[in-house]
Amino acid sequence: MSARPWLHAYPEGVPAEVDTSAYTSLVDLMQDSFQRFSDRTAFSFMGRDMSYAELDRLSQVFAAYLQSLGLLAGDRVAIMLPNVLQYPVAVAAILRAGYVVVNINPLYTPRELEGQLKDADAKVIVILENFAATLQSCLAQTPIQHVVLCAMGDRLGLLKGFVVNHVVRRVKKLVPSFSLPQAVRFNDALAKGEACSLTLPSMDGEDLAVLQYTGGTTGVSKGAELLHRNLVANVLQSEAWNAPALKRLPAQEQLTIVCALPLYHIFAFTINMMLTLRMGGRSILIPNPRDLPAVLAELSKHRFHMLPAVNTLFNALAHHPDFGKVDWSHLLVSLGGGTAVQSAVAKLWLEQTGCPICEGYGLSETSPSASCNLVTSQAFTGNIGVPIPSTEMKIIDDEGRELPPGQPGEIAIRGPQVMAGYWQRPDETARVMTADGFFKSGDIGVMDEQGFFRIVDRKKDMILVSGFNVYPNEVEEVVAGLHGVLECAVIGVPDERSGEAVKLVVVKSDPELTEAMVRDHCKQNLTNYKHPRWVEFRSELPKTPVGKVLRRELRDHP
Numbered sequence: 001m002s003a004r005p006w007l008h009a010y011p012e013g014v015p016a017e018v019d020t021s022a023y024t025s026l027v028d029l030m031q032d033s034f035q036r037f038s039d040r041t042a043f044s045f046m047g048r049d050m051s052y053a054e055l056d057r058l059s060q061v062f063a064a065y066l067q068s069l070g071l072l073a074g075d076r077v078a079i080m081l082p083n084v085l086q087y088p089v090a091v092a093a094i095l096r097a098g099y100v101v102v103n104i105n106p107l108y109t110p111r112e113l114e115g116q117l118k119d120a121d122a123k124v125i126v127i128l129e130n131f132a133a134t135l136q137s138c139l140a141q142t143p144i145q146h147v148v149l150c151a152m153g154d155r156l157g158l159l160k161g162f163v164v165n166h167v168v169r170r171v172k173k174l175v176p177s178f179s180l181p182q183a184v185r186f187n188d189a190l191a192k193g194e195a196c197s198l199t200l201p202s203m204d205g206e207d208l209a210v211l212q213y214t215g216g217t218t219g220v221s222k223g224a225e226l227l228h229r230n231l232v233a234n235v236l237q238s239e240a241w242n243a244p245a246l247k248r249l250p251a252q253e254q255l256t257i258v259c260a261l262p263l264y265h266i267f268a269f270t271i272n273m274m275l276t277l278r279m280g281g282r283s284i285l286i287p288n289p290r291d292l293p294a295v296l297a298e299l300s301k302h303r304f305h306m307l308p309a310v311n312t313l314f315n316a317l318a319h320h321p322d323f324g325k326v327d328w329s330h331l332l333v334s335l336g337g338g339t340a341v342q343s344a345v346a347k348l349w350l351e352q353t354g355c356p357i358c359e360g361y362g363l364s365e366t367s368p369s370a371s372c373n374l375v376t377s378q379a380f381t382g383n384i385g386v387p388i389p390s391t392e393m394k395i396i397d398d399e400g401r402e403l404p405p406g407q408p409g410e411i412a413i414r415g416p417q418v419m420a421g422y423w424q425r426p427d428e429t430a431r432v433m434t435a436d437g438f439f440k441s442g443d444i445g446v447m448d449e450q451g452f453f454r455i456v457d458r459k460k461d462m463i464l465v466s467g468f469n470v471y472p473n474e475v476e477e478v479v480a481g482l483h484g485v486l487e488c489a490v491i492g493v494p495d496e497r498s499g500e501a502v503k504l505v506v507v508k509s510d511p512e513l514t515e516a517m518v519r520d521h522c523k524q525n526l527t528n529y530k531h532p533r534w535v536e537f538r539s540e541l542p543k544t545p546v547g548k549v550l551r552r553e554l555r556d557h558p
Helices: 005-009 026-036 052-068 086-096 110-120 129-141 158-171 186-194 228-246 266-278 292-299 311-319 343-353 426-432 472-480 515-525 551-556
Strands: 041-045 048-051 076-080 100-103 124-128 146-150 208-214 222-227 256-259 282-285 306-309 333-336 357-362 369-372 392-396 409-414 439-447 453-458 463-465 468-470 485-495 499-508 534-537
Touching: 026 052, 026 086, 026 228, 026 266, 041 052, 048 052, 052 086, 052 186, 076 086, 076 110, 086 100, 086 124, 086 266, 100 110, 110 129, 110 208, 110 222, 124 129, 129 146, 146 186, 208 228, 208 266, 222 228, 228 266, 228 333, 228 369, 256 266, 266 282, 266 306, 292 311, 306 311, 311 333, 311 343, 333 343, 343 357, 392 439, 426 439, 463 485, 463 499, 468 472, 472 485, 472 499, 472 515, 485 551, 499 515, 515 534
Parallel strands: 041 282, 076 100, 076 124, 100 208, 124 146, 256 282, 256 306, 306 333, 333 357, 499 534
Antiparallel strands: 041 048, 208 222, 357 369, 392 409, 409 439, 439 453, 463 468, 485 499
């Protein structure tokens, strides 16, 4: 692509290209920050601050413990944690020890967890005790050899930690009973690590850093291979892009970012953890963003400057009666991603905070940021902005030919943040990568004359629920396994709260089958955002002459 019309739209000071050679790896980036900002707070959680120096020390100790287990360089270590202090410690430790992070949704069912652990061939899992029962029920079928068990209060100090753990376990009863006799408690692992020495492995940008699982542009869950250089590039690209807004930060004031998105999601991993560390910022960890009163109560205690969120969270916060108890006046960037931001939500957010939502676009396969609106803009556009520095985007047809402005086609992306490929799936990698290095996103978009992009449709049947991908194939496979289901189909339908919601259409083979039975089966086998919001029974499904279910017809004629 010779012309990049979007460069004319860049705010002053934002470069066309970023120099990613400053760091050889994410480890290099983190260790630079540990030294430069050692006395600053890196993460705040439930009233407890963790400094850069403490994160440095604890992650070294935990890395030494992991090495003592006899793992080989490049082995995969899974993390199944919400936003707690152990998460950044574990990530920094895994990478420093020369291993690969495998992010896992803590709300996964045993079936989902087993599939991901087997595919990644993970040898170790760091997991919150709240989810230990899930692991127990599938552990024997996985390659996991070592389990590190965390509790909410682990790093909160002796007294507060005891109280928090008591409330979580005994009062709120959030820890189902489990038996994992081989598990080592997180604090015990740290104690063991103190007696071990860490050997820093040699690594460079081509080494694998993270396996980020996604359905990609098809419904089979697979790991996007994010190399150290991919993630370093996206951190530096994001820093350059946000600079025009963040330069309004008062001198001597530490950048503070709200981390309400789950860190296992690539959006939060790159922005809330890695970008924050790179800039010497502080991240306020929100363990459960669905508990809005608790979220707003926590935010009322802080002065913060940046809030990455999805449309549903912006909307829920803006409509909550406690919204006014928070001081939003220092907010410099409201970053919307994960799913389309609705104009009504953007309008309300701007009215109530004075800080417009700046919508970006990306995928797990692009680490994730590929394009973004201008952080200097005061108006909501409804588009996904322009490609960020060092990134090219184009619209292509089914044969891969570039289309002119104004003509819809598939969005293709090329840049240093684009993944190396899908883990052990060369066929899937070949399907989404062009010969000249562009990643085919599966989203149908259009580019205008100025280089701004807009999404108009999705090429595949993927459903986007509050920023999370739901693939009809997976839900259909689960439902089809229930006695009494002859056949079924899943589609996405518009939903005011979550953008889209899952609708399930079932044809019965047993008249005794009820909606409650279907819902219970889904609850046991699928994490909550994949649950059907609507269940409908029909006598037959629309099909092609060869018998393929016509999901589009179900959408067009509900």
